[in-house]
Amino acid sequence: MEIRVLKDRCTGCGLCLTVCPFAAMELSNGSIEINEACRLCRLCLPACPEDALYFAGAEQGQWNREAFQGVMVVGEMLQGALHPVTLELMGKGRELADQLGQELHVVLVGCNSGQYGQHVLQFGADAVWIADAPELEYFRVEPYANAVEYAVNKVQPNILLLAATNTGRSLGPRLAVRFRTGLTADCTYLHVKANGDLVQIRPAFGGNVMAQIITPRHRPQMATVRYKMMEPAAAQRRPGARIERIPLADAQLRSGITVHSVKTRQQQPSISEAEVVVAVGRGLKAQKDMQLAYDLAELLNGQVGVTRPLVEMGWADHTQQIGLSGRSIRPKLLICFGISGAVQFNAGAASSGWIVAINEDPEAAVFQMAHYGLVGDLYEIVPDVIQGLRERRAQHAVF
Amino acid sequence: MVHIVVCIKQVPESRDVEMDPVTGSLLREGAASVMNPFDLYGLEAAIALKEHHGGTVTVITMGPPQAEDVIREAYMMGADRGIMLSDREFAGADTLATSYTLSQGIRRLGDVDLIICGLQTTDGDTAQVGPGIAELLGLPHEAAVQTVHKVDEAGLWVQRDMGDMVMELSLKLPCLITVTRQVNQPRLLSFRRKMATKDWPVEVWNRADISADGPDYFGLDGSPTQVERMFPPEPHDQHERWEGTSRDLSERLQKWLLDEKFVEQGAAPWKSES
Missing domain, CATH: 3.40.50.1220 (TPP-binding domain)
Known part of the structure; x- marks a missing residue:
């Protein structure tokens, strides 16, 4: 897929240069060239008065949408308690799952995360996947990624949501690589199309523009969501709600990261960073x-x-x-x-x-x-x- | 002696774009390009480690030919070698394809002890490429590092700052970190180094150079995500005047604070399970 230029029509007027958000268009020898920065947003197409630009799409490959069912959210622990962002992810996850008529799965990774299993099931999850081990006390990316990978492989979800916290932002890209799928950061709005595609909207260019992004041919469709952006899940118990365990072998718990010391401290307040x-x-x-x-x-x-x-x-x-x-x-x-x-x-x-x-x-x-x-x-x-x-x-x- | 690779990117200098709400066109001033500001901190961290421990700093960037400018700039700060990954086939890459392309370039470099990336780029704001590279190369990583201490036999020592919790960590080498703006104060470009490095070569690697031992996951075809459309954000430019008794105004403000989620809501008996 690419944007192509009909050289015999292009007059080199440069109007497309002014609308391109990615500086992907260049004027050379009196006509437009499109460079590597092009993201195929297609904003240039209507800007061209000569209809000299067109979108050359590709044939869609065959793959089985039906093989991917359900919504999975990766919950988060904070100093031994459940991070409130977990409930927000579940609120959005439940909504998407209801639109799809599918299940909501929650993954909880941490030391003593097991004690929160029943809690999670009181807020609309169909299943909670627990990875609970002393090695998981502090976030270390390799074992955490291994735990989520296990649950994803078991469920094969259509959608996988993480929090756009330090943890989620570290974990998300590694999982996207493992599953070779798309990951959209900091979504402020999510909904599903009738065909199961997730519409992901996020601010771009420092919030001056909103971008609508889809992941049409890869699953799970992954997105991170900022804390305090979504409505928390309401209390409801799903029929057949269940707890599943994530078994991790020693090799999967190993990490190249060693935590040597942990100190808690008073945060320095600042009005510049305050929300x-x-x-x-x-x-x-x-x-x-x-x-x-x-x-x-x-x-x-x-x-x-x-x-x-x-x-x-x-x-x-x-x-x-x-x-x-x-x-x-x-x-x-x-x-x-x-x-x-x-x-x-x-x-x-x-x-x-x-x-x-x-x-x-x-x-x-x-x-x-x-x-x-x-x-x-x-x-x-x-x-x-x-x-x-x-x-x-x-x-x-x-x- | 450590070999440090720093990933850098050329980005538009300004992100002051506005969208015409009627035509949907982006109104953007100028098209000047600079090195992604976060990368300056990554580069400074690498050069400081090199000065302390000895070794070399290689910078690598993916971009069109004009991205050579950011490699020249890195030379002026103290980088020793610059690689540019440039090929039409790399165009239209999302974060996954970008991570893959950079990781293939780093693979070709061979012996690397440490990879440093800026936390994120100012044109994408995703913070996804660094961790993606680490996964592709099978390395441990730590994102959003605010303090880099040293390299010793245990590996790279850094601090993880979670606001109310500070952890001292070590990562086995080779590893990858992404750094925030708090990590250091980047040095200014040296005119003396500008003169000394003006004839230094910039190596340009294309797809054939880096696709030897991996699939063709480059550019648009290797990118699972697609931008469907762009549109202006909904402005909240209303100016409402609320009048009434103090009691009414208070109630209304409390309701608004709840609706907009400025106060915690809903039952959440998290910490107290028995």
């Missing part, structure tokens, strides 16, 4: 009210940022300052209160994914950049939100 930032400014009446920001940030797994005046007053550290003279931030969510929205602040905050602002003044400049502007008294709204979220957390006590 959620709660920002406060001069609208706070007293230094003690900073606690409102810290309480809300804690509930949202976020960090606290401030405007410049608060740093000058000594209420916060300069590393927390957002704005032109402080740090630029790009969290998924920014919640501002007590901030009027000076240009210097907005400049450092405007590229945040979602911006929620609370301010009493309906004309406050901060509302111009906010996606959701709450017109009201922060001293009434924020404490109520904190209390509400705390009550929720108490009900669902997770960790």
Whole structure:
């Protein structure tokens, strides 16, 4: 398959150069050449006013789709507990399996992973595959890959999902090589076509463009999914739900990696890397009210940022300052209160994914950049939100 | 003495592309190319290890002829040898075919102790090629390394940083690592080395050179994934004003935080099984 150029039609106008996302087109001797960077996205085809470009497709080889049935997700352990991303993978996995009318399988690899088998079966899995051995205490890629490979060979799934965590990103490509199949990273959206093909959508070019990717002739179709992107699985017990063991011989547990020491530590918080930032400014009446920001940030797994005046007053550290003279931030969510929205602040905050602002003044400049502007008294709204979220957390006590 | 191979890639300098929501065309400024920024850190790690332990640093890249620029740049930083895998047949490669092509090039190099890749490329963002190469060559690997310590008889010592957990690891040689931007501060290109290396050759290997002992899994035909289409992301550019009693506003915000998954939801009795 390739994009071909009809040289007698090409006028060398260069319009296709401007639409090619991969810089795969070059102008040489008055006509277009397509180089190795071409990914066959075919965006150039409609751009050509002369119809000088065409897609030369290949015949599809014969292979048996029916041989690959079911969805398998690779769960993850975190310091001896089940990583919550496991439930998210299962939520998406169950949905895809239901669309296909097929089974959901979960693989759990780790030391003492066996104790979570029954849990997993309470959240919609038809089968959970357990590899449990002392050698699997810490992630080492070779034995982990061997464990998943065993389950995949037994089930022959149509779809194999992993988390786009450090572990999943290490494991996924090795498995894709073993099964000689496609792997799409960081999918934000997945669904199946009627023929069982998995439509995988992921951000490209730093999120400026979305790419829709398929793996039409290879199985399993593999994808990684970011943490906190998918809906967690609901509680349901499937009829015939079962636990299967993954036996691993000594040779399969061997690794070229030795773990010499493990230390736990306090993470250094940073507003630049935080996914959620709660920002406060001069609208706070007293230094003690900073606690409102810290309480809300804690509930949202976020960090606290401030405007410049608060740093000058000594209420916060300069590393927390957002704005032109402080740090630029790009969290998924920014919640501002007590901030009027000076240009210097907005400049450092405007590229945040979602911006929620609370301010009493309906004309406050901060509302111009906010996606959701709450017109009201922060001293009434924020404490109520904190209390509400705390009550929720108490009900669902997770960790 | 160690032989270190660093995989590098030429990428577009800017990824500030926007898509015209009506025509679907990509609007992109210029087409300047640079070495993938993550690779600079990999190269620096390799050169630092060479300076400490002795040995050689080979850089390898897959790309069209103009990718020679990134090999020249690697020479200016301190690489000793540069290989370019260039062939029309390599075109349209996804991460699997790219891993395969690079691994075949590395196979041909023979004695290699350590392979270093940047964590990911700025034009693909997948972080898949490094681990893929390790699997194809049957080597242990560690991805997203933030600290490289040393090489000794136990192998390569690195730190794995999981945020709240830090592990000291050693990998038996030969092995592969991918490195993050935290691993070092890449040195600047040396003008003196630019002069000294301007006549150095860049070896170009084509498909025939690297397909001797393996199947033809190159380029588009060797790529299981296909880009079906590209489209602009849904912008969330709405600006809603919420008004009402403080109680209502609070309820509405809490519901929105739940819906958008900014707070943990659902029952998840993970740690407490008895």
